[in-house]
Amino acid sequence: NAGVTQTPKFRVLKTGQSMTLLCAQDMNHEYMYWYRQDPGMGLRLIHYSVGEGTTAKGEVPDGYNVSRLKKQNFLLGLESAAPSQTSVYFCASSRGQQETQYFGPGTRLLVL
Amino acid sequence: KQEVTQIPAALSVPEGENLVLNCSFTDSAIYNLQWFRQDPGKGLTSLLLIQSSQREQTSGRLNASLDKSSGRSTLYIAASQPGDSATYLCAVTTDSWGKLQFGAGTQVVVTP
Numbered sequence: 077n078a079g080v081t082q083t084p085k086f087r088v089l090k091t092g093q094s095m096t097l098l099c100a101q102d103m104n105h106e107y108m109y110w111y112r113q114d115p116g117m118g119l120r121l122i123h124y125s126v127g128e129g130t131t132a133k134g135e136v137p138d139g140y141n142v143s144r145l146k147k148q149n150f151l152l153g154l155e156s157a158a159p160s161q162t163s164v165y166f167c168a169s170s171r172g173q174q175e176t177q178y179f180g181p182g183t184r185l186l187v188l
Numbered sequence: 189k190q191e192v193t194q195i196p197a198a199l200s201v202p203e204g205e206n207l208v209l210n211c212s213f214t215d216s217a218i219y220n221l222q223w224f225r226q227d228p229g230k231g232l233t234s235l236l237l238i239q240s241s242q243r244e245q246t247s248g249r250l251n252a253s254l255d256k257s258s259g260r261s262t263l264y265i266a267a268s269q270p271g272d273s274a275t276y277l278c279a280v281t282t283d284s285w286g287k288l289q290f291g292a293g294t295q296v297v298v299t300p
Contacts, residue, residue, distance in 0.1 A: 080231075107286055118192075119232075119277070119290040126285060134287060166231060173286035174219050174239070179232040 078102055080180035082167050088186045089157045097152040097183050099167030107170045108150040109177065110134075110142065112163040119166065125150055126173070157187045190215045190282045194291035202299050207265035209294050211278035216256045219281040222288065223252055223263050226275045235276075236263070268298045 083098040110122040121134030123142040131142045141153045168177040191214045224232040236245045238254045249266040275295045279288040
């Protein structure tokens with residue numbers, strides 16, 4: 077049981093480049109979330125999904141897109157990376173909306 | 189808008205002393221509150237989840253209390269050990285979709 081995994085672990089992008097972060101969970105969870113963590117800002121919700129084929133905006137969605145084509149995967153896309161998107165990105169999943177969220181190890185992204 | 193505050197931002201205690209970590213939130217209309225631990229460069233590990241109808245939760249040396257009316261939660265860690273050194277985050281769920289609002293965390297160092 078791997079829990080929540082994230083790919084890649086670390087990435088350097090140039091401004092304007094695009095990339096996709098992959099989150100996978102093997103716990104058959106319905107709910108999945110993408111957060112970013114910045115010094116002094118704490119964790120903030122980017123997008124979330126309440127089931128396969130659904131997505132919704134969180135607190136800081138601008139500049140990001142997401143897709144949940146399979147229940148176990150939640151993809152976060154950056155179409156045109158900006159230095160302000162330099163951050164650590166965490167994915168989380170939970171069985172239900174009021175249950176414990178399990179976090180992945182994070183993806184560290186540096187945009188130059 | 190819900191705001192979650194954790195004071196102090198950093199704390200250092202000698203081994204064996206009990207740890208008391210505070211979390212406050214501005215809107216008492218929460219569904220639940222979760223405490224997480226984060227080690228440097230790692231993801232978040234869930235420690236305790238308290239539903240809004242509960243007053244406390246316990247797990248081993250950890251005990252968390254919740255006072256919704258005053259907007260406060262306290263995490264107690266008994267007989268601290270150097271392995272308890274980490275950043276502790278609290279987060280509240282403020283809607284039915286399970287979205288978490290995080291505090292900035294308290295960085296704890298337990299000295300041998």
